[in-house]
Amino acid sequence: MNRSNNDIRDWLDEGGRRLPKGEYGADGWVNDPETVARVRELYKPSSVMRGKMEGDRRVFLNAMAQVKQGMVLGVDKNTYVEPTIWTIEWAQHFYKYPQTRSN
Numbered sequence: 001m002n003r004s005n006n007d008i009r010d011w012l013d014e015g016g017r018r019l020p021k022g023e024y025g026a027d028g029w030v031n032d033p034e035t036v037a038r039v040r041e042l043y044k045p046s047s048v049m050r051g052k053m054e055g056d057r058r059v060f061l062n063a064m065a066q067v068k069q070g071m072v073l074g075v076d077k078n079t080y081v082e083p084t085i086w087t088i089e090w091a092q093h094f095y096k097y098p099q100t101r102s103n
Helices: 007-013 033-042 046-071 083-094
Strands: none
Touching (some): 007 033
16 A cells, blocks of 8 residues: 545645646636535545545555565565565466466
8 A cells, every 4th residue: 555645626725726637637627516526425535534544544555565575576575566466377377277478
C-alpha cells in the first residue's frame, strides 16, 4: 500500500485554481456547486485519509510479514518477489501453463 495525498480534495480546499483542466479535467464541473459538494463528500481531505491509509497499510504490512518468507527466493533467501507475480508464477507452474505472450 503506497502513501499518497488526496489531490483532488486538497486542490478544491485550496480554491481549485490548480485543478487539472481540459478534456479529462475539472472544467465541466468545478463551477457547479452541486457537483463540487458531491466531490467534497466523496473525497475526504488528505488530513482525514492519511490516518485511515496508515491503518490499512499496517494491516497490509502485517499480513505481508506473515506470508513473505514463502516469497523470498534463492539459496541465500535474498530475492524478494512481488506477491502478485509470485502467485501468477506459482499457478503457471502448478497448472503447467505454457509461457506465452497472453500470460
